[in-house]
Amino acid sequence: MKYPGMLLVGALAFSAAASVFADGHASDKALAAAVTARQSHMQLYSFNLATLGAMAKGEVAYDASAAQGAADNLVAVATLNQQGYWLPGTDSDSMENTRALPAIWGADSNAQKIGMDLAEAAASMQAVAGSDLASLQGAMRAVGEACSACHEDYRKPRN
Amino acid sequence: MKYPGMLLVGALAFSAAASVFADGHASDKALAAAVTARQSHMQLYSFNLATLGAMAKGEVAYDASAAQGAADNLVAVATLNQQGYWLPGTDSDSMENTRALPAIWGADSNAQKIGMDLAEAAASMQAVAGSDLASLQGAMRAVGEACSACHEDYRKPRN
Numbered sequence: 001m002k003y004p005g006m007l008l009v010g011a012l013a014f015s016a017a018a019s020v021f022a023d024g025h026a027s028d029k030a031l032a033a034a035v036t037a038r039q040s041h042m043q044l045y046s047f048n049l050a051t052l053g054a055m056a057k058g059e060v061a062y063d064a065s066a067a068q069g070a071a072d073n074l075v076a077v078a079t080l081n082q083q084g085y086w087l088p089g090t091d092s093d094s095m096e097n098t099r100a101l102p103a104i105w106g107a108d109s110n111a112q113k114i115g116m117d118l119a120e121a122a123a124s125m126q127a128v129a130g131s132d133l134a135s136l137q138g139a140m141r142a143v144g145e146a147c148s149a150c151h152e153d154y155r156k157p158r159n
Numbered sequence: 160m161k162y163p164g165m166l167l168v169g170a171l172a173f174s175a176a177a178s179v180f181a182d183g184h185a186s187d188k189a190l191a192a193a194v195t196a197r198q199s200h201m202q203l204y205s206f207n208l209a210t211l212g213a214m215a216k217g218e219v220a221y222d223a224s225a226a227q228g229a230a231d232n233l234v235a236v237a238t239l240n241q242q243g244y245w246l247p248g249t250d251s252d253s254m255e256n257t258r259a260l261p262a263i264w265g266a267d268s269n270a271q272k273i274g275m276d277l278a279e280a281a282a283s284m285q286a287v288a289g290s291d292l293a294s295l296q297g298a299m300r301a302v303g304e305a306c307s308a309c310h311e312d313y314r315k316p317r318n
Contacts, residue, residue, distance in 0.1 A: 040200075076236075
């Protein structure tokens with residue numbers, strides 16, 4: 001398959017091996033660890049997109065090496081296996097310190113599809129980020145759209 | 160080169176493109192972002208090593224798929240380009256909320272070498288994690304040694 005790391009099919013019902021009792025429920029510690037892990041994952045998106053975004057917006061000079069490095073990282077993070085992150089019971093109704101809406105786990109959730117869109121957009125960015133600024137700018141739209149699509153539908157607004 | 164993501168050579172003097180003033184110093188916001196990013200990076204090590212470690216210690220049953228997923232993630236994180244994280248001025252003497260000792264930036268720093276050791280140990284883990292428990296257990300030592308080597312020399316103890 002195209003994105004072997006994006007094995008989210010069935011992942012929302014999957015629990016990290018290290019964290020599950022015999023009856024199948026995860027410990028509070030495991031739930032907290034899952035939230036921390038996925039927030040760390042998002043931080044690494046943010047960090048690398050800041051580099052690319054600042055160049056795209058002309059806030060800093062285009063730097064082919066830095067752009068390529070950030071795009072490479074974006075692909076690596078987007079293709080991490082996220083099976084362990086999205087444990088049932090880690091939504092914003094069930095836990096504090098997370099803005100992950102219950103809809104992520106809904107039967108008609110589009111979150112996995114959006115994750116695959118992001119991986120694809122990151123791969124397109126990776127292919128051109130080190131070439132020139134115009135190509136980088138052209139590749140930003142699809143990345144930003146994937147980010148926004150997930151945040152709009154599946155992230156609880158700040159109060 | 161063997162670990163293209165481990166481009167730490169010269170990286171300690173490198174600053175993220177998005178965060179540098181004309182005179183070469185990074186903004187406070189950029190310094191804080193760098194610390195957040197590397198702590199997120201460490202959290203992803205921790206999360207995936209928890210899965211592998213629990214199996215290695217027999218706390219949970221060996222699960223080839225989960226072990227392979229965690230090992231794949233470990234490699235992906237260990238080979239991220241870390242150039243943007245280790246900005247001068249982000250050591251534990253200069254900032255709160257970090258335990259990164261100034262020695263990381265010292266002339267005789269071994270931190271980069273240890274990072275490459277970790278990437279190599281992760282690759283060895285990836286090669287066997289999905290095979291059987293004994294192989295996974297055998298691959299844990301080198302991973303743990305790399306973690307410990309860096310933490311002992313370059314991470315400030317908790318008070």
